[in-house]
Amino acid sequence: MKNNELLIESVIENLKEFRTQKKLRNDLQTNIIEYVMPGDLLKYIKSPEEIIPSLEIGTIYYLAKCMNEVRASTSLQLDKYFTAREMKEIETTFREKLIDRGERASTELPFTFENVIKIGEGDYILSIDGRTKKSFMDSHILQYNQETQREARMVRDKNDPNNIIPMPKVNKKSVREIAELAKKGELIQTMVTWNARLGSSDDESGEELIYNEDDKTLTILKGTLLDVVDGYHRLQGIAMALNENPNLDIRFKLNILNFSQAQAKKYFAQLNTYNPVSKSRVRELAARDYGVEALNLLLDEFQDFKDKVTHRGISPRQDALTTHSILHEAINDNFKIENKRDVIKTAKYLTKFFKEVFYSFPDEFLGDIVEIRKKSIMNAPSMFAGYVKLAHMMQENNIDLENLTDIVNNIDFSRDSEKLIGKEIVNKEGKITTDSKTKIAACISTINLDKYVKEEGVK
Numbered sequence: 001m002k003n004n005e006l007l008i009e010s011v012i013e014n015l016k017e018f019r020t021q022k023k024l025r026n027d028l029q030t031n032i033i034e035y036v037m038p039g040d041l042l043k044y045i046k047s048p049e050e051i052i053p054s055l056e057i058g059t060i061y062y063l064a065k066c067m068n069e070v071r072a073s074t075s076l077q078l079d080k081y082f083t084a085r086e087m088k089e090i091e092t093t094f095r096e097k098l099i100d101r102g103e104r105a106s107t108e109l110p111f112t113f114e115n116v117i118k119i120g121e122g123d124y125i126l127s128i129d130g131r132t133k134k135s136f137m138d139s140h141i142l143q144y145n146q147e148t149q150r151e152a153r154m155v156r157d158k159n160d161p162n163n164i165i166p167m168p169k170v171n172k173k174s175v176r177e178i179a180e181l182a183k184k185g186e187l188i189q190t191m192v193t194w195n196a197r198l199g200s201s202d203d204e205s206g207e208e209l210i211y212n213e214d215d216k217t218l219t220i221l222k223g224t225l226l227d228v229v230d231g232y233h234r235l236q237g238i239a240m241a242l243n244e245n246p247n248l249d250i251r252f253k254l255n256i257l258n259f260s261q262a263q264a265k266k267y268f269a270q271l272n273t274y275n276p277v278s279k280s281r282v283r284e285l286a287a288r289d290y291g292v293e294a295l296n297l298l299l300d301e302f303q304d305f306k307d308k309v310t311h312r313g314i315s316p317r318q319d320a321l322t323t324h325s326i327l328h329e330a331i332n333d334n335f336k337i338e339n340k341r342d343v344i345k346t347a348k349y350l351t352k353f354f355k356e357v358f359y360s361f362p363d364e365f366l367g368d369i370v371e372i373r374k375k376s377i378m379n380a381p382s383m384f385a386g387y388v389k390l391a392h393m394m395q396e397n398n399i400d401l402e403n404l405t406d407i408v409n410n411i412d413f414s415r416d417s418e419k420l421i422g423k424e425i426v427n428k429e430g431k432i433t434t435d436s437k438t439k440i441a442a443c444i445s446t447i448n449l450d451k452y453v454k455e456e457g458v459k
Contacts, residue, residue, distance in 0.1 A: 008053055010075040011060055014067050015048040024070060030175050030236070032066040033243050034137065035059070061090050091140075107135040109222045110203075113256075116218040118211055122198075122258035124218050130182070130238045130250030133192075137239055142194065142226050178237025182250050187238075191253045192231030193267075198260040200225035209258050218256065229257065229264055290343050291332035295324065297347035298354070304366060305354055314381050319369040322384040326437060330388035333441070352401055353391040360405040377420070377432060378413035385437035386444040393449060403452045411447075419443075 018024045029041055036044075036059065044051055044063065052060065061078065068076035078087060116126040136142040181187040196208040202223025210219045220226065228235060238250055259267060299306035308321040331337075335346045358365045364378050377383055394401065412419055415430030425439045426432055433439070 004057075004081075007064060007081040008060060011063050011067070012048040012052050014073065014076060015045050015052070015063070018067065019045045019048075026176070027070040028066055030240065031069050032062060033240050035062040035066070037243070058090050061087075107132075107139040107141060109141060109224060110219050111141075112217050112219045114215075114217055116211065116216050116256075118213070122209075124209070124211065124256045126218070126254050126256070127251055128254045130242055130248065130252070131246075133235060133252075133254075134239050134242050136226070137235065142228060142235075174233045175236045175240060178234055179240035179244070182238055182241035182248060183245055187234075187250065187252075189252045190231070190234070191255055192234060193229040193255040193257065195227045195229045195257040195259050195264045195267075196220055197225040197227055198258060198263075209256070220256075227264065229267060290337035290339070291328055291335075293340075293343045294331055294335070294337055294346045294350070295328050297343065298350045301347065301351045302354060302358075304358060308365075308369075320381075321365065321369065321379055322381040326381055326384055327388065330385040330437070330441070333385075334388055334392035349395055350388070350391055353394070353404070354387070356401045356404045357387065357408065361408070375415055376413040377415060377426065380432060380436075382432060382436040382440055383413075386440040389441040389444045390447070393445070393447070394452075397449055397453050399449060399452045399454070407447070407449070407452065 018028055025045060032041060044055075052063075055063075061082070064076045064081075065078055067073070068078075074080075082090070113126050113128070116124050118124055133142075178187065198208065200223065201208045201221050203221040205221070208221055208224040210221065211217070212219075234252070238252075241250065242248055257264065257267065299309060305321075308319070309324060309327065310318075310320040310322075311324050314320045314323065331346070331350070335342075337343055337346055361378070364372050364376070369379055372379055390407070393399075394404070394407075414420075415426050417426070420426045420443075421428060423439055423443050424433055425436055425443060
């Protein structure tokens, strides 16, 4: 381990802060309940200086990990104190110790479920008890897959305001309410969905699932990645309830799929046409139009851009650049995409375009975004409607992307720009006005690109 004393010191200092903030304590209790009993956690929070130095490293490890998940902090980032191999070793041995002490149930693959009904190819339904489900979570077979679930929350590192850390978006209040209903026997047996991810098996057969029609059994084979597609909050709530009362009799309906990630995304999107998930996230997952497919391909190809695009609104202090909704709408408004070939062509062009923008102006798009935004709208969210418009104009006129830097340099992005004020893109106080996307796109469309257009026959 790199520095045992520094980790212990950091855990103690952070626990002192959790001691004075009720919400942080409650959130930590929810996050860590798989590894530390509530009564023990309260003791650690009450007297960290006396207790923490004497704890085994596995407990200290999970205290740091779970506190960092609740409130991102550089001082609690585990890779500062452990190598990747050490982290894997701790997680494995700590789980085994819990199992040996009888505090956690052990589950290994292959695992066979009984009384399973086959609905269709790769689609099965059964009834499962809470303890079996909890054992899948405790054994880390069942996992939250951000690609097929709700979008992550972006958390600012309290020690480094420029560092934004993605975390699973979990409603702690909902988890606690579900746990209370389960303990009272009032939790309705709604459907929970898992996905045995297609292509993830280690079995020689290459199959993730084997269904026996004769005895109605379903076996999940070794190495299979088992993702929660729907019902993550209910699973966490049930785990919390069982930790507090292991004798509870909880059952629920389970749908096990054998889909690719792309299929699982569409499945999740269909579920959430009537459940409360942001519209942009549902649209992205469903991929019901070619504009979304082009956008997804663009972001997959350009990770620096993808990391700066969010599904929700952007606060002034957030260093995200723009939203999926703004990009999706702009692509559909400017590019005629009628088939898969058009999707690929458009995505490739936009990838080259935005790479040219980002790497030509790294301070504005990859540096201190928030600071730049105070005086300029160059990296404002709605400005990306203008960039997509400019990309289309350059493509239509066969203008080399090597001219992009010069074109952008000739645009006055300052918040006190008379042109921007005159176009009502910003007001006299320098604040961006309503419907700025449309106004910015219209302003960009007036740029004269004639001098950049190649003369016919000239290369």
